[in-house]
Amino acid sequence: MSCHGDALPWPSHFLLPATMHCPFCGANDTKVIDSRLVAEGEQVRRRRECLASGCGERFTTFETAELVLPRLIKTDGSRQPFDEEKLRAGMQRALEKRPVSVERLEAALAHIKHKLRATGEREVKSLVVGELVMGELQKLDEVAYIRFASVYRRFQDLNEFREEIDRLAREPIKE
Template identity: 70%
Template sequence: MHCPFCSAADTKVIDSRLVADGSQVRRRRECVSCSERFTTYETAELVMPRIVKQDGTREPFDEGKLRAGLTKALEKRPVSVENIEAALDRIKFRMRSTGEREMDSRIVGEEVMTELKELDQVAYVRFASVYRSFQDLNEFRAEIDKLSRDAIQSDSSKLADGSKPAEGSKPVDSSKPVKSTQED
């Protein structure tokens, strides 16, 4: 790094520390030529993949479009701004973590649907109706039925305390009375 005082090319790092949430490194540097000290901050350059649209055109990732799509689906739904921002962060993290330079827009749409399914099922169906271009009521009904089956499966795979059953255990039929092993 060049010295900001004398423009010499040779500087040395005398101290490095993580800043705040660990996403930035603060470095104290000293110029070998003029002995002046200065501070630099280093962050990773996180590049989002380019989006390949269905017609084959490519465009830079636009967080505004992603936010607008989520916000539109969640309009007038009881979901906090914090939860929406967290969902956006998770989608962007998964997109970056692929390491791909380009990503199909359908993958982004599926990521949005995954997040909406967890945030709000009405918003999920609302988004799915546009994203998947539902043509009639039967397509809506099929998606809602699938959502209901998934919810029932998810609920039946959890115990009363919210934990998952042990590997290899059998589901309990709650409609049958349970025999007590203790005597009164």
């Protein structure tokens, strides 16, 4: 069946442009007022404005191509799907009250996902993800890095904190 003429091989509602609902009032009458690439070109950041009368709120959305990420092999041998929200929450916890923008966090997340996809593997050990997170946090904020490392590596006493801080001071940040 041809897509020219009256007969379409898909429902006609697929041809309508999708609109973003306003998170403040729920209206679907919004417009994009600014778009720019972020996260090294891995995402599009869009500023939007609600056109509903009486609302007019502005909000930000991030658009990312959805590509399949490898499954994770946990230390106990169990397997689970990659969970971006869990990754984001862990990094946000480490970065809490630190001077790191949402854009820089999103760029770090995009970089981690890019590296995971680049392995070409269908499954990766969760330890690989942990090390990637530590590398990104080290570049973003050393305090956040130490916070994450203390939980991830299960520091037991102050000496382990000192050793990690000393190592951090000696070694250059890996790019």
